[in-house]
Amino acid sequence: MYILIGAGGHSKVVLDILLSSHQKIFGFLDDNRMGNFASYPVLGRIDEIDKIIQEFVNPKFIVTIGDNHARKRIVKGLESLNINFGQAIHPSAIIGSNVSLGSGTVVMANTVINHSAEIGNHVIINTGSTIDHDCVVGNYSHVSPGANLAGNVALSELVHFGIAACAIQGIKVGRNSIVGAGSVVIRNLPAKTVSVGNPARPIKTLN
Ligand SMILES: CC(=O)SCCNC(=O)CCNC(=O)[C@H](O)C(C)(C)COP(=O)(O)OP(=O)(O)OC[C@H]1O[C@@H](n2cnc3c(N)ncnc32)[C@H](O)[C@@H]1OP(=O)(O)O
Numbered sequence: 001m002y003i004l005i006g007a008g009g010h011s012k013v014v015l016d017i018l019l020s021s022h023q024k025i026f027g028f029l030d031d032n033r034m035g036n037f038a039s040y041p042v043l044g045r046i047d048e049i050d051k052i053i054q055e056f057v058n059p060k061f062i063v064t065i066g067d068n069h070a071r072k073r074i075v076k077g078l079e080s081l082n083i084n085f086g087q088a089i090h091p092s093a094i095i096g097s098n099v100s101l102g103s104g105t106v107v108m109a110n111t112v113i114n115h116s117a118e119i120g121n122h123v124i125i126n127t128g129s130t131i132d133h134d135c136v137v138g139n140y141s142h143v144s145p146g147a148n149l150a151g152n153v154a155l156s157e158l159v160h161f162g163i164a165a166c167a168i169q170g171i172k173v174g175r176n177s178i179v180g181a182g183s184v185v186i187r188n189l190p191a192k193t194v195s196v197g198n199p200a201r202p203i204k205t206l207n
Pocket residue numbers: 126144145161162163178179180181182183194195196197203204
C-alpha cells in the first residue's frame with residue numbers, strides 16, 4: 001500500500017523493488033507529471049498529499065527522488081503532516097543481524113549490509129553495493145551502485161558516495177560531501193567537499 005513521491009528514473013527502480021516483494025502500489029505524486037507513469041497513476045502534486053492521504057487506507061510513502069538534497073527538502077516539507085514513511089527492501093538484499101534501517105530508506109537488489117550497520121532515514125543503498133559491519137550511513141545519503149564500504153566506515157548526512165567507489169575500514173566522510181565515481185577513499189574526507197581519485201582527495205568545496 002505504497003505511494004511514491006517523485007516520478008523519475010529512481011522511482012521506477014523503487015517501484016520494481018516493491019513489486020518484487022509483493023507490495024501494493026497506489027501510484028505516484030509528482031509536480032511535473034500527470035496521467036500515468038510506469039503503468040501506475042500519478043495521483044496528484046506533492047502539495048496535494050494531505051487530500052490524497054484521505055483517499056487511501058493507511059498509505060505508506062517513500063520519497064523516490066535520487067538527489068539527496070531534493071529528497072531531504074521534500075521530507076522536511078511534509079514534516080507537519082505526520083506521514084507514514086515505509087521502506088523498500090529488495091528480496092535479494094542480504095541484511096545481517098543487528099542492522100538498523102531507517103524510515104523511507106531503500107535497499108536495492110544484490111546489496112549486502114553486514115552486522116550492526118546503522119542506515120539512517122531516507123537513505124539509498126543502491127544496486128550491488130556492500131556496507132560492512134558497524135558502518136553508519138547518515139540520513140539522506142546515497143551509496144551508489146557497486147560501491148563498497150569496509151568495516152566501521154561512517155558516512156555523515158547527505159553524502160553521495162559515487163558509483164563503484166570504495167572506502168577502507170574506519171573512514172569518516174563529512175556531511176554534504178560527494179565522493180566521485182570509482183574513487184578509493186583511504187583518508188577521512190571533510191564536509192562539503194567533492195573528492196575524487198585513487199587515493200581520493202578533495203577537488204572542490206560545496207556551499
Ligand atoms: C543509478 C544511478 O545512476 S546512481 C548515480 C551514480 N552516479 C555517480 O556516482 C556520479 C558520481 N559523480 C562523479 O564522479 C562526478 O564526476 C563528480 C561529482 C565527482 C564531479 O563532477 P563535477 O563537479 O561536474 O566535476 P567535473 O566533471 O567538472 O570534473 C572536475 C575534475 O575532476 C575530474 N573527475 C571528475 N570525476 C572524477 C572521478 N570520479 N574520478 C577521477 N577524476 C574525476 C575531472 O576529470 C576533472 O578533472 P580536470 O579538471 O583535470 O579536467
